[in-house]
Amino acid sequence: MKKIRLALGKRSYDIFIGAQEIKGLGRKLKALDLGTDAYILTNKLIKDKYGLLLKRVLLKEGFGCYFKLVADTEKSKSIATAAAVIKDIAGRDYKKRIFIIAFGGGVVGDLAGFVASVYKRGIPYLQVPTTLLAQVDSSIGGKTGVDLDAGKNLVGAFYQPRLVFSDIAFLKSLPLRQLKAGLAEVIKYSLIADKRLFVFLQNRYRDVLKRDPDVLKKIIYACSLIKADLVSEDEKEVLSKRTLLNFGHTLGHAIEAAGGFSLYNHGEAVALGMLSAIEMSRSLKLLKPEDARLAKRLIKLYGLPDKLKGVSLEKVINAHFHDKKFKGRKNRFVLLAAIGKAKVVSDISLDIVKEGLKSIS
Amino acid sequence: MKKIRLALGKRSYDIFIGAQEIKGLGRKLKALDLGTDAYILTNKLIKDKYGLLLKRVLLKEGFGCYFKLVADTEKSKSIATAAAVIKDIAGRDYKKRIFIIAFGGGVVGDLAGFVASVYKRGIPYLQVPTTLLAQVDSSIGGKTGVDLDAGKNLVGAFYQPRLVFSDIAFLKSLPLRQLKAGLAEVIKYSLIADKRLFVFLQNRYRDVLKRDPDVLKKIIYACSLIKADLVSEDEKEVLSKRTLLNFGHTLGHAIEAAGGFSLYNHGEAVALGMLSAIEMSRSLKLLKPEDARLAKRLIKLYGLPDKLKGVSLEKVINAHFHDKKFKGRKNRFVLLAAIGKAKVVSDISLDIVKEGLKSIS
Numbered sequence: 001m002k003k004i005r006l007a008l009g010k011r012s013y014d015i016f017i018g019a020q021e022i023k024g025l026g027r028k029l030k031a032l033d034l035g036t037d038a039y040i041l042t043n044k045l046i047k048d049k050y051g052l053l054l055k056r057v058l059l060k061e062g063f064g065c066y067f068k069l070v071a072d073t074e075k076s077k078s079i080a081t082a083a084a085v086i087k088d089i090a091g092r093d094y095k096k097r098i099f100i101i102a103f104g105g106g107v108v109g110d111l112a113g114f115v116a117s118v119y120k121r122g123i124p125y126l127q128v129p130t131t132l133l134a135q136v137d138s139s140i141g142g143k144t145g146v147d148l149d150a151g152k153n154l155v156g157a158f159y160q161p162r163l164v165f166s167d168i169a170f171l172k173s174l175p176l177r178q179l180k181a182g183l184a185e186v187i188k189y190s191l192i193a194d195k196r197l198f199v200f201l202q203n204r205y206r207d208v209l210k211r212d213p214d215v216l217k218k219i220i221y222a223c224s225l226i227k228a229d230l231v232s233e234d235e236k237e238v239l240s241k242r243t244l245l246n247f248g249h250t251l252g253h254a255i256e257a258a259g260g261f262s263l264y265n266h267g268e269a270v271a272l273g274m275l276s277a278i279e280m281s282r283s284l285k286l287l288k289p290e291d292a293r294l295a296k297r298l299i300k301l302y303g304l305p306d307k308l309k310g311v312s313l314e315k316v317i318n319a320h321f322h323d324k325k326f327k328g329r330k331n332r333f334v335l336l337a338a339i340g341k342a343k344v345v346s347d348i349s350l351d352i353v354k355e356g357l358k359s360i361s
Numbered sequence: 362m363k364k365i366r367l368a369l370g371k372r373s374y375d376i377f378i379g380a381q382e383i384k385g386l387g388r389k390l391k392a393l394d395l396g397t398d399a400y401i402l403t404n405k406l407i408k409d410k411y412g413l414l415l416k417r418v419l420l421k422e423g424f425g426c427y428f429k430l431v432a433d434t435e436k437s438k439s440i441a442t443a444a445a446v447i448k449d450i451a452g453r454d455y456k457k458r459i460f461i462i463a464f465g466g467g468v469v470g471d472l473a474g475f476v477a478s479v480y481k482r483g484i485p486y487l488q489v490p491t492t493l494l495a496q497v498d499s500s501i502g503g504k505t506g507v508d509l510d511a512g513k514n515l516v517g518a519f520y521q522p523r524l525v526f527s528d529i530a531f532l533k534s535l536p537l538r539q540l541k542a543g544l545a546e547v548i549k550y551s552l553i554a555d556k557r558l559f560v561f562l563q564n565r566y567r568d569v570l571k572r573d574p575d576v577l578k579k580i581i582y583a584c585s586l587i588k589a590d591l592v593s594e595d596e597k598e599v600l601s602k603r604t605l606l607n608f609g610h611t612l613g614h615a616i617e618a619a620g621g622f623s624l625y626n627h628g629e630a631v632a633l634g635m636l637s638a639i640e641m642s643r644s645l646k647l648l649k650p651e652d653a654r655l656a657k658r659l660i661k662l663y664g665l666p667d668k669l670k671g672v673s674l675e676k677v678i679n680a681h682f683h684d685k686k687f688k689g690r691k692n693r694f695v696l697l698a699a700i701g702k703a704k705v706v707s708d709i710s711l712d713i714v715k716e717g718l719k720s721i722s
Contacts, residue, residue: 086515118475149448158481
């Protein structure tokens, strides 16, 4: 397997990327000495498909093994679900050496990480992401959280996993719409930090969409490397390093919220957010028109939405004012200075924001 | 005011100890630049007595100011209360620069710290403790948490405050039983780490119980210093430094639990736990009989309980097996090697534990 070390002092950990290598997880876990019993948070679909496989791997190394199912919807990211899971863990933790495996996509990963961060003031957990989005993004970096009515991820912690284990075998059965949602984040990485990845995504888009294993591994590795670097430089997002990962997300979150979190999934909303941010970058003369054109073209090439439908501009603009990352009343955007280069810009006029949004309406 | 710096790198903070100096809090806060709006978590009694005073101090420096009341019982340390408080904060956080003031005893402090640790993945908070127990112990060191049915503080985080402001003016109205509960922790500090404090507590017990301001300030300063040192050396209790603070607490927690958390308060249960641990130290020949006698005498001198009443030994022993700090199935106790010197001992035979408990039955 390919390995990336996310450097964070005592909280450093490895990210493994491979194909059909789940059998190796048992020994890796054994070496980490995280505990005696694995508490696997997952959903029914993943358990039915891969549960037995994971269980065998763990039992072989002598781990106890419990599965806990949560519904595979954003609704599972609630304080109520977290409380129920914590209660369940407390009931099973009689040996006092339980650890958590997040086995699923972003919902399961965020919830499991949050639960791990607060149960007994923190127990170990690892991420075994099963969606492309989770493999390239949410499983790495320790942002955990659940939602409030007032906003997504309003309750959470920065709490790093002890291992991330990305196996593309899990992507085989991923619905195309979810694969594309992950690809929106992949495109994001290329735009903010990796021109070579951008060119690769342009040239190989057919192979990507056909889920060619070597191509997928290459992509996941490239994205994980960028994320690991940014997290290791700015774990808690106090500098503006980690903020760069938010490219396309400011308006993306607003679009998701305006659509009631059902019209667009996260990746689709980010695609629309990126298109707007590219347009904003261009109209502020940060980005050359030709680069803006190429960037927009790549997003369309992957069949991601390029027009905002079923939700009004006003609603999106209103939602954007509630972004939890805005300090005081100043907005803050990540914009492009070139393909492969992003920067954080604060206090952008509403006219420019509207211009960005108009380009997708 | 006297000042102690708790050294924790970027998370270092000051502990202030004074008398009638609340007026100075506003400027200290201003200098820290924690935000624009103070969200004050407190209980009705404290708000009625000191709320207006605190409010004036904050308004004078231009802070916004909200009070949120929770019931002054351990029941407020629940996930449900935490969720309700978080929801309330989210509704008031329109300027996005809210910070929390824990204004009360241990319940308010633990709850406020936990809420601060998870809201938006962490916002600043400070501790303005109003009980002796909170001033010498729970307000310092960042252990935050709420309870589950399965055990106290099973959900929480290590999350440091940005300031601790201990004013003995708040102790004037503290009920005697609560004052004594705090004194149990004070005695603990002297036994584990400060022989001079021990002698002082012996000589001045009348002045202590009369709440002589200079004596109280001296005591709070001495205890805060010990705690700050141990926390700064071992923030997350992975070495056995911070564990020393648990002297009297292993059986103390078990006694509290066996009494349904109503028969004995925390300090009283710790007093009984210390008496048992002293006896255990003596019977293991770690502690000289004469030191054991003096240590026990001090606890009685302060009018703390010295006999377990209304709860059976069996119940206490059963409860002690559920201690969340035991790893695997090994127990772990803090015992005394001398007055002013403690050590951690694991895997103590049940006979010795019973001997300790018998000495208080």
